[in-house]
Amino acid sequence: MYKVLIVGAGNIASEYDDATSTVFLTHAHAFVNHPHFELIGFVDPDIIKGINASSKWGTRHFTNLDQAFKYYSNIDIVCIAVPDDLHFNVLQQVANYRPKLVFTEKPLTNTLEQAHIIERLYRELHIPVLINFKRAFIPEILDVINSVKRNDFGEFKNCYGFYNRGFKHNASHLLDLIIRFTGCKELKLMNVIDSISDFSIDDPSHSFVASTDNNAVVVIKSFSGESYPIFELDLHYSSGRIRLFNTGEKLEIYRVQPSSAFSGVNFLQPKDCIDTSLHQSMLHAANNIFEYLSMGKPLRVPIADGIEVMKLTEQVLKDIKNKSCLN
Numbered sequence: 001m002y003k004v005l006i007v008g009a010g011n012i013a014s015e016y017d018d019a020t021s022t023v024f025l026t027h028a029h030a031f032v033n034h035p036h037f038e039l040i041g042f043v044d045p046d047i048i049k050g051i052n053a054s055s056k057w058g059t060r061h062f063t064n065l066d067q068a069f070k071y072y073s074n075i076d077i078v079c080i081a082v083p084d085d086l087h088f089n090v091l092q093q094v095a096n097y098r099p100k101l102v103f104t105e106k107p108l109t110n111t112l113e114q115a116h117i118i119e120r121l122y123r124e125l126h127i128p129v130l131i132n133f134k135r136a137f138i139p140e141i142l143d144v145i146n147s148v149k150r151n152d153f154g155e156f157k158n159c160y161g162f163y164n165r166g167f168k169h170n171a172s173h174l175l176d177l178i179i180r181f182t183g184c185k186e187l188k189l190m191n192v193i194d195s196i197s198d199f200s201i202d203d204p205s206h207s208f209v210a211s212t213d214n215n216a217v218v219v220i221k222s223f224s225g226e227s228y229p230i231f232e233l234d235l236h237y238s239s240g241r242i243r244l245f246n247t248g249e250k251l252e253i254y255r256v257q258p259s260s261a262f263s264g265v266n267f268l269q270p271k272d273c274i275d276t277s278l279h280q281s282m283l284h285a286a287n288n289i290f291e292y293l294s295m296g297k298p299l300r301v302p303i304a305d306g307i308e309v310m311k312l313t314e315q316v317l318k319d320i321k322n323k324s325c326l327n
């Protein structure tokens, strides 16, 4: 059994579900349920959060990392589920204890510079890092990405993404998916639509239009998360369309086919609507960790993927800032 410690005892660590849920939305639920892991505790300086989580999941509460690693010297996996701006510090602290693997929440860090520091540190210590871009663990989504890579959908033409509640916080998920679905790792900013602070003033939600190397157009639009959370991606290719909606619970597949009404005219026709196992994402991630450690299978979201997202994030933010200065 691999011993797991969760740092942070809030929503995604403990609170979004419970042991009776059929969904796996928390780190705790996945590791408590998995036969090859033992959840040995939570670290949280907030005593109430820590006690609530540890009693809910039948484990221990520690107020800091030192306490946890003094109690158990052989902790294999550390999950990091603290607020975004603490990822960098906590990743640095956790490395001192040399676990076998670190599973960290997104975004990897606040800046690309910090991400490079973490990447170097963990590479030198030979500690693998897995990042929780949850849609990259979902078999139904991966199947469609593989189909795109086999060129089943033809050439990428354009995409429209909706998100809210922070560019780094949530659009990082969109950027990760755009890289996976298109292979495009750079964007050229064409227009800024607007920017709103619906998550934090340090991480506004930007809306913009950009283009790729192949002149495909990428439109990313946000609107206030106060109305409702949104996460959608609509990708058009020369011979089909992929629409991911309901935050990724559903995938619609369209193919270009001859119209039944207009002779000689091709239309996009809906072909398939897939219910994904998005809400089992934590279980898929735990399985990926188990298969990596025990069978040497690849990590689905290694640190290199997190760095690519950080590069794209900083590039877009820099271009938005430059464009705003010009206007």
Ligand SMILES: NC(=O)c1ccc[n+]([C@@H]2O[C@H](COP(=O)([O-])OP(=O)(O)OC[C@H]3O[C@@H](n4cnc5c(N)ncnc54)[C@H](O)[C@@H]3O)[C@@H](O)[C@H]2O)c1
Residues within 6 Å of the ligand: 007, 008, 009, 010, 011, 012, 013, 043, 044, 045, 046, 049, 081, 082, 083, 084, 086, 090, 105, 106, 107, 132, 133, 134, 169
């Ligand atoms: N991958 C996803 O789909 C997804 C979904 C939700 C949240 N997240 C990410 O998970 C992280 C946590 O989000 P949340 O909504 O659970 O936040 P939260 O505020 O509910 O919980 C964070 C917890 O961390 C604790 N904490 C603060 N400083 C700490 C420290 N130094 N050591 C240990 N614990 C500390 C807080 O007391 C709190 O209990 C964020 O980075 C967020 O972006 C990811």
